Amino acid sequence: MNSPMTPDSEKYPNSMRWLHWLRAAVILGTLTVGIVMVNLPDDLPTKFESLYPNHKQFGVLALVLALAQGLLRLRHQLPAPPSGLAGWERSLSKLAHRALYVLMIVVPLMGYSMSSTFTQSDGVPFFFLGNLPELLPKNDKWFEVFQLLHRVLAYTLLALVALHVAGALKHRFLDKGGKTDVLGRML
Numbered sequence: 001m002n003s004p005m006t007p008d009s010e011k012y013p014n015s016m017r018w019l020h021w022l023r024a025a026v027i028l029g030t031l032t033v034g035i036v037m038v039n040l041p042d043d044l045p046t047k048f049e050s051l052y053p054n055h056k057q058f059g060v061l062a063l064v065l066a067l068a069q070g071l072l073r074l075r076h077q078l079p080a081p082p083s084g085l086a087g088w089e090r091s092l093s094k095l096a097h098r099a100l101y102v103l104m105i106v107v108p109l110m111g112y113s114m115s116s117t118f119t120q121s122d123g124v125p126f127f128f129l130g131n132l133p134e135l136l137p138k139n140d141k142w143f144e145v146f147q148l149l150h151r152v153l154a155y156t157l158l159a160l161v162a163l164h165v166a167g168a169l170k171h172r173f174l175d176k177g178g179k180t181d182v183l184g185r186m187l
Contacts, residue, residue, distance in 0.1 A: 010079045011185050016072050020186055023065040024161075027104065030058040031158050056115060056124045059108045060132065066104035082171075084179030089167075096163055103157040110153060114146035 011017070037051035081090050115121045116134040123131035136142070171180040 010082075012079065013072070013076050016069065016076060017186050019065060019069050019072065023062065023069060023104075026058055026062045026065060027157070027161070030055060030062055031154060031161075033058070034154060053122070053125050056111065057126050059111045060124060060126050063105060063108035063112075066101065066108075070101060070105075079185055082180045082182060084175070089180070093167065096160055096167070100157070100160050100164060103153055103160065107150060107153045107157050110146050110150035114143055114150050117143040117146060119143075 012020070033051055033055045037047055037055060040047045040051070042048075081093065085093070112124055112132075113136055115124050116136040117139050119138045119140055121134075121138075123134060126132050168183045168186075172183045175181070
């Protein structure tokens with residue numbers, strides 16, 4: 001669906017737009033499930049029978065989608081930033097996008113490492129493929145390190161996602177004249 005305000009020449013390729021929104025849904029869903037599950041009591045069967053396994057496999061899916069999006073970025077000519085953006089907005093956007101990509105890769109890897117090192121872990125399932133191989137030795141001390149990193153970086157990712165959404169909405173609704181509207185490029 002094309003935005004009437006954004007010419008096709010300024011849009012991202014269709015494949016990148018679809019993957020962007022799919023990745024966004026997977027990441028937001030995975031973050032939400034993660035926040036909910038860690039705050040549930042341990043005696044609730046759903047926590048370990050459903051929420052943890054699904055959080056893990058959707059985390060792996062988020063990693064796969066982020067890597068695919070990164071490859072598409074390398075293969076396609078991307079539209080230039082809107083000319084109406086102030087210098088500080090261009091710099092902040094570039095920094096935020098780079099940080100988002102790094103975190104979209106590092107957060108799932110920390111979760112995978114956390115699960116691999118935890119002595120009580122059932123492994124990391126990935127849909128119909130079954131459990132993925134555990135690449136690290138069991139070690140609860142390392143588990144604690146990966147758990148802290150996973151948590152802190154996941155909240156950092158969530159904050160950057162909020163900044164990303166706020167920036168897109170600011171340019172769509174608050175800037176005058178539509179010359180900085182970046183949302184239409186992804187619709």
